[in-house]
Amino acid sequence: MMPGDEREFDDLLAMLKETRGFDFTGYKRTTLMRRISRRLEALKLHDYGEYRDYLELEPEEFNRLFDSLLINVTAFFRDPAAWQTLRESVIPALLASKGPGAGIRVWSAGCATGEEAYSLAMVLAEELGVDEFRERVKIYATDLDQKALQTARAAVYSERQLAELPDGMRETYFEPVEAGFAFRRDLRRQLIFGRNDLTRDAPISRVDLLLARNTLMYFNGETQLSIVRRFHFALADPGYLFLGKAEMLLNHGDRFEPVDLRMRLFKKIGVAPATDRATWSAGGASQARPYVRHTVLQAAALATGPVAQIALDRSRNLALANTRAELLFNLNARDIGRPFQDLEVSYRPVELRSVIEQVEQDLRVAELQDVAWHRPNAPETSFFDIAVVPLMDPDGDLVGVGVNFHDVTRYRQLRDRLEQTNRELEHAYEELQSTNEELETTNEELQSTNEELETTNEELQSTNEELETMNEELQSTNDELQQINDTLNARSEELRRATVLVSSVVRSLGDAVAVVDTELRVLVWSPGAEELWGLRADEAIGCRLAALDIGLPVEEILSRMQRTLEETPVPGNGNGNGRPETVVLDGVNRRGRPARIGVVLSPLSTDDQAPHGVIMVMNLLRQEPG
Structure with a gap:
């Protein structure tokens, strides 16, 4: 740019x-x-x-x-394994800490259309029972989008949205209504929906459980830090935080500790008073704290996964490399401790030495996006998003530099294919005037169901969260396109039934009937016309009437047909002047016998519109004996 x-x-x-x-x-x-x-x-x-x-x-x-x-993508019990861990590990501990009869406050931040807030309501109602849930629980659900909040307050969802609910929950907690299924009114009173800007508005205080799933990933690093501090202030002690798959709190170990890191469940840690910090730095606990922090950092840097990660010490020697990095850059155990500048990865796929030097000076994350790398013997070029992050100890001193290589080749290809598909869809739907405008407004959001990639380090968050956003956009548009496809199928079925009806009417007419367009090409050729002239429908349809080899002197009625087409419609009467024209002609039937034929010409038109065809009904008035 x-x-x-x-x-x-x-x-x-x-x-x-x-x-x-x-x-x-x-x-x-x-x-x-x-x-x-x-x-x-x-x-x-x-x-x-x-x-x-x-x-x-x-x-x-x-x-x-x-x-x-404001991409409002959500679902009931999204990531079922994480919700199961919440039910088994967090909810029992939370209820035990509150004691019998104590109130329970929950905040769903970034609730979108409310599915996750109602999911939590069902979980708590299952654990406490419906009566105790109504007495003890208050759920606050907030979002920035007023339109999404209106949907959440209505609490009406389609059968498709409820398809992923565990067995029996739809029957227990939802009531059939005209537009779908509504969450039970007696339980809905425990949920309060309101607008809240996480970047500016004051947080809801003294909450026991806070859900912010796939919300932090839309913000930059500085804003995320501010929001996490607000979340820490909002939570009671003990309080629990439930994040999305792409969100972690690696640099907030002083505020939150993981309950289950893989499922993104955290517990609040009370911030120690300033007077205690000297004790921590001088006592034996100071030895344990850096060790714990180092263990978390090492586990995060070396966690198995699709992301290649390496770490350099303060002297710019290679200190750590995970399995993916070893395979990608041909590293092995002998390379640990070597100067980074001596390794091929320092300049391929991109020059990193100057970037690392700048990161050490500025102590800020540096990101390189869409770095192309054509590896030897590889069939195609790969693309990487590279994040170079400073690694700090608890005292804020630089201890090294981490480099993360995220392979985005698949998403580049997927994005290109999606763009091509969108162009083809737009071209196709332009021919369908009844659905074109709807497609233009709904073909914006794309979301993919691919949320399998997980990151293990906050410095990688910027890249991984960006991909998570694109995935949600893909899923949103896929749902919308499915709805459009259902509508088109229904309309196609209506058109088929109408065509069958017209064919049945024409077939039921005993007379010979032919319909021509404004260029006098045959559109309809009835069975009666086949019987009278011996010419099949597939031979007649599409041909000019004057070119048909039948025993009727067509030339004598062409001028009359042209005049019928040129008549000005009478307002309120779609058939021109309203008077069909009849002419009697001598012809020869399919058996070669002379016959007297009565021909009635009527305009084919809609209300108050100029004719766009002629209906010709041919009656056999008299046939000469053979």
Whole structure:
């Protein structure tokens, strides 16, 4: 992006904050740019300046933009294994710490359309019983999107949205209504939905359990740090935090400890008073604390997974490398302790030595995106997002540098294929005028179900969370396209039934019937016409009437048919002047016998529209004996 584009983008964010009260400056910049660029592409605009002018002229575009930026993707009991761990490990400990009869406060931050808040309500109702749930539990669910909150308050969901509920829960906690299934009204009173901006508004206090699943990943590192501090303040002691698959708290070991790191369940740690810090640094506990922190760091850096990770010590010697990095860069145990500059990975796939030096000076994360690498003997070029992060000890001193290589080749290919598919879909649906506008508005959000990649280190979060956002967008559009496909199938079935009905009507007419268009090409050729002239329908349909080899002197009625087509319709009467024209002609039937044929010409038109064809009914008035 050019510097001028950066300024225009900042101006656009400032406009959204001033005019609509939405402050997106804390969100990840790359995500915002990608989502807004999609709106520019849909509107055929060239830059952010033009889009800002368009927003001033078309206020309705604000709603479409916010729907694009605030990706409300959620589901009941999303990640069932994590919810099972919550039920087995956290909920019993939480209830035991509260004691009998004590109130339980829960906060679902970034609740979207409410599925996870209601999921938690069902879990607590199962553990406590319905009566005790109504007496003790209060669930606060907040989001930035007012439209999503309206859906959550209504608590009405389709059968498809409830398909993943555990057995028996739909029958127990939902009531059939006209639009689907509604959460039980007597339990719904325990849930309070409201708007809350996590970056600016005060947090809900004294909560025992806080859900913020796949919410932090949309914010940049600085904003995430601020929100995590608010979460720590909001939680009671003890309090529990439930995050999404792509979110971790590796750099917040002084505030949260993992209950189950893999399932992203954490417990609040009370912050020690300032007077105690000297004791920690001088006593035996100070030896245990760095060791624990180092163990967590080492486990995170070397955790098995799809992400290649290496770590350098303060002297820029290779200190750690996980299995993926060893396979990718041909590293082995003998390379541990070697100077990084002597290793091939220091300059391939990209020059990293200068980047590492800058990170050590600035103590800030450096990110390199879409780095291309064509490895020898590899069939195609691979692409990597590389994050170089400073590694700090508890006292804030630099102890080394971590380098993370995230293979995004698959997503590059997937993005290209999706863009090609979108172009093909848009071209196809342009031919369907009844559904074209709906496709234009719903073909924005794409989400994939691929949420398998997990990161083990906060410095990698920026890249991994970006991919998680793209996955959710893919799933959203896949659902919308399925709905459109169902609608098209229904309309195709209606068209088929109408075609069968017309064919049945024409077949039921005893007379010979032919329908021609404005160019006098045959559209319909009834069985009676086949019987009269001996010409099959597949031989007649599509041909000009004058070119048919039948025993009727067509030339004598062509001018009459042309006049019928040119008649001006009478308002309220779709058949021209309302008077069909009859003409009697001498012809020869399919057996070669002379016959007297009565022909009735009627215009084919809709209400108050010019005729777009002629209906010709041919009656055999008299046949000469053979």
